[in-house]
Amino acid sequence: MSEIRIQQEDFDSGAEMAALEDDGGDAGAIASFVGLVRGDGGLSSMTLDHYPGMCESEIAAHAGEARKRWSILALRIVHRIGRLVPGDRIVFVGVASKHRQAAFEAAEFLMDYLKTRAPFWKLERRGESETWVRARAEDDASVKRWIR
Amino acid sequence: MSEIRIQQEDFDSGAEMAALEDDGGDAGAIASFVGLVRGDGGLSSMTLDHYPGMCESEIAAHAGEARKRWSILALRIVHRIGRLVPGDRIVFVGVASKHRQAAFEAAEFLMDYLKTRAPFWKLERRGESETWVRARAEDDASVKRWIR
Amino acid sequence: MKILYFAWVKQKIGKAEETVDMPASVTNVATLIDFLRKRGTGYEEAFKNPALIRVAVNQQHTDFNAIVHPGDEVAFFPPVTGG
Amino acid sequence: MKILYFAWVKQKIGKAEETVDMPASVTNVATLIDFLRKRGTGYEEAFKNPALIRVAVNQQHTDFNAIVHPGDEVAFFPPVTGG
Numbered sequence: 001m002s003e004i005r006i007q008q009e010d011f012d013s014g015a016e017m018a019a020l021e022d023d024g025g026d027a028g029a030i031a032s033f034v035g036l037v038r039g040d041g042g043l044s045s046m047t048l049d050h051y052p053g054m055c056e057s058e059i060a061a062h063a064g065e066a067r068k069r070w071s072i073l074a075l076r077i078v079h080r081i082g083r084l085v086p087g088d089r090i091v092f093v094g095v096a097s098k099h100r101q102a103a104f105e106a107a108e109f110l111m112d113y114l115k116t117r118a119p120f121w122k123l124e125r126r127g128e129s130e131t132w133v134r135a136r137a138e139d140d141a142s143v144k145r146w147i148r
Numbered sequence: 149m150s151e152i153r154i155q156q157e158d159f160d161s162g163a164e165m166a167a168l169e170d171d172g173g174d175a176g177a178i179a180s181f182v183g184l185v186r187g188d189g190g191l192s193s194m195t196l197d198h199y200p201g202m203c204e205s206e207i208a209a210h211a212g213e214a215r216k217r218w219s220i221l222a223l224r225i226v227h228r229i230g231r232l233v234p235g236d237r238i239v240f241v242g243v244a245s246k247h248r249q250a251a252f253e254a255a256e257f258l259m260d261y262l263k264t265r266a267p268f269w270k271l272e273r274r275g276e277s278e279t280w281v282r283a284r285a286e287d288d289a290s291v292k293r294w295i296r
Numbered sequence: 297m298k299i300l301y302f303a304w305v306k307q308k309i310g311k312a313e314e315t316v317d318m319p320a321s322v323t324n325v326a327t328l329i330d331f332l333r334k335r336g337t338g339y340e341e342a343f344k345n346p347a348l349i350r351v352a353v354n355q356q357h358t359d360f361n362a363i364v365h366p367g368d369e370v371a372f373f374p375p376v377t378g379g
Numbered sequence: 380m381k382i383l384y385f386a387w388v389k390q391k392i393g394k395a396e397e398t399v400d401m402p403a404s405v406t407n408v409a410t411l412i413d414f415l416r417k418r419g420t421g422y423e424e425a426f427k428n429p430a431l432i433r434v435a436v437n438q439q440h441t442d443f444n445a446i447v448h449p450g451d452e453v454a455f456f457p458p459v460t461g462g
Contacts, residue, residue: 013169013178014162021161021182026234028186030161031179031255033248034169035379038176048378049303051371054355079378086174091379098186100462101290104256107179111248111379117357119371120378121303132304135375142249183462196461197386199454202438227461239462248379259462265440267454268461269386280387283458 002063002075006055008082016076016092023074024096031103032094033111039086042126048081048090051119055079062113066095069109070102077110079120109146116143150211150223154203156230164224164240171222172244179251180242181259187234190274196229196238199267203227210261214243217257218250225258227268257294264291297366299332301342302373305349308342318366325351326360328370342372350375380449382415384425385456388432391425401449408434409443411453425455433458 001023005011013034020030037046063075074096084090093110097103114120122133149171153159161182168178185194211223222244232238241258245251262268270281300313322328333343343349346360352371353362364370383396405411416426426432429443435454436445447453 012162013165014160017161017165017180017182021184021237024184026186026188028184030182030184032165032182033180033252034165034178035248036169036172036176036178038174038246040174049306050378051300051302051352051355051373054352054371057355058357089169100181100183100259104181104252104259108252111252115377115379117376118378119302119352119373119376121374122377123303132374133377135377197389198461199383199385199435199438199456202435202454205438206440263460263462265459266461267385267435267456267459269457270460271386280457281460283460287462 002060002067002077004056004059004063004077006050006052006059006079006081008080010080010089011078011092013089013092016078016094020074020076020094020096023076025073026098027073027096027103028098029100029103030094030096031100031107032092033107034089035091035111037084037086037088037090043086043124044127045083045085045125047083047123047125049121049123050079050081054119058118059114062110062117066106066109070095070097070106071099072097072102072106075106075110077114079114079118081120112139112143112146115139150208150215150225152204152207152211152225154198154200154207154227154229156228158228158237159226159240161237161240164226164242168222168224168242168244171224173221174246175221175244175251176246177248177251178242178244179248179255180240181255182237183239183259185232185234185236185238191234191272192275193231193233193273195231195271195273197269197271198227198229202267206266207262210258210265213261214254214257218243218245218254219247220245220250220254223254223258225262227262227266229268260287260291260294263287297364298369300369300371302371304374305342305372309338318364322364324360324364325353325358325362325370328364329360348374380447381452383452383454385454387457388425388455392421401447405447407443407447408436408441408445408453411447412443431457
């Protein structure tokens with residue numbers, strides 16, 4: 001089973017983990033990732049813009065691709081939008097599989113794709129100045145691992 | 149901060165995640181892993197033997213090694229011992245870091261080392277027969293990634 | 297044709313979406329950009345450096361050679377920065 | 380010298396730990412194994428195939444060439460299978 005949500009409200013990482021444990025059936029391994037807003041360089045807030053519709057379909061397509069590549073028993077992705085402050089959760093990705101290698105790889109694959117393909121954009125506020133985050137070459141390099 | 153526990157009683161993955169989020173300070177990334185007992189091939193229970201003292205020091209040494217290799221803000225390892233049944237949690241590993249690559253790599257590193265170095269042994273029961281789990285060549289190959 | 301803008305492309309153009317009648321000169325994304333650039337200074341500013349712009353046609357990532365049709369939904373945005 | 384056994388090594392020998400006086404013949408792990416094998420059928424059975432046995436001296440993984448001393452804690456066990 002796959003659950004994919006894009007939402008303004010916060011999520012509970014523990015509740016997402018518990019749901020994965022429940023949905024995972026005979027899973028032996030659950031790998032998860034939580035992304036949080038960092039307060040680096042005086043960041044006061046971050047606002048996430050997104051492309052409704054395309055966001056959901058891009059993420060669903062990559063979840064489908066992950067299911068083709070790895071044996072996945074359950075998968076959950078939650079991505080927040082709107083205004084967030086340092087310490088806030090941004091994203092949860094969790095994968096339940098029989099084996100740990102598959103669970104870790106699928107979770108990393110999904111995170112790399114969220115960073116480089118899913119239509120989200122971050123606007124950072126520091127004091128009075130607002131800047132759109134520029135795509136990192138590092139993220140592009142990271143996603144290239146999965147191309148085959 | 150590092151928390152390492154070896155215990156008979158169950159743990160709550162969500163509570164471990166919440167503690168990592170609290171301890172992580174300005175972490176941007178938390179990667180975690182939960183290992184569960186699978187009921188493959190009619191497994192009815194699994195009993196974990198361990199070497200008290202050496203277990204704690206081996207795990208602490210590897211947590212220290214992970215801290216040398218990656219920039220880690222918080223780290224939690226919980227490993228259960230004693231009798232477990234299918235669906236039971238065995239192990240939790242969680243790492244908070246500024247960046248996702250470090251968090252994922254450190255969590256995988258710690259799991260690979262727990263599998264191949266920490267003195268735990270699994271006794272599987274299927275019906276009336278009990279067998280000690282043999283070390284998997286795959287796990288040895290997996291840990292070799294980290295040797296440098 | 298429905299056109300959507302996101303992130304700083306939206307800010308420069310000053311709107312999130314609009315519906316335009318596709319002129320005969322527009323056959324693909326590149327010629328659509330040429331057409332849009334002439335619509336005002338916000339557009340000119342947004343499309344000044346096309347290397348910074350990404351495009352999706354009908355919610356699929358594509359490139360400037362992609363053919364466009366009157367009923368399409370075309371979105372312009374900077375490289376994505378999610379996760 | 381304190382000797383510990385784990386997993387099937389413990390089952391074959393029939394005890395989890397014991398204290399032995401180290402004879403002069405014992406200098407390293409290999410000669411300690413030779414000494415222990417003569418203590419009974421359980422020991423002989425446990426150490427029959429030394430390739431299956433791992434050893435820790437004073438709670439550090441090591442190999443059969445490791446030197447041992449009278450006050451040491453030596454543990455014998457199969458390859459670990461944690462996680």
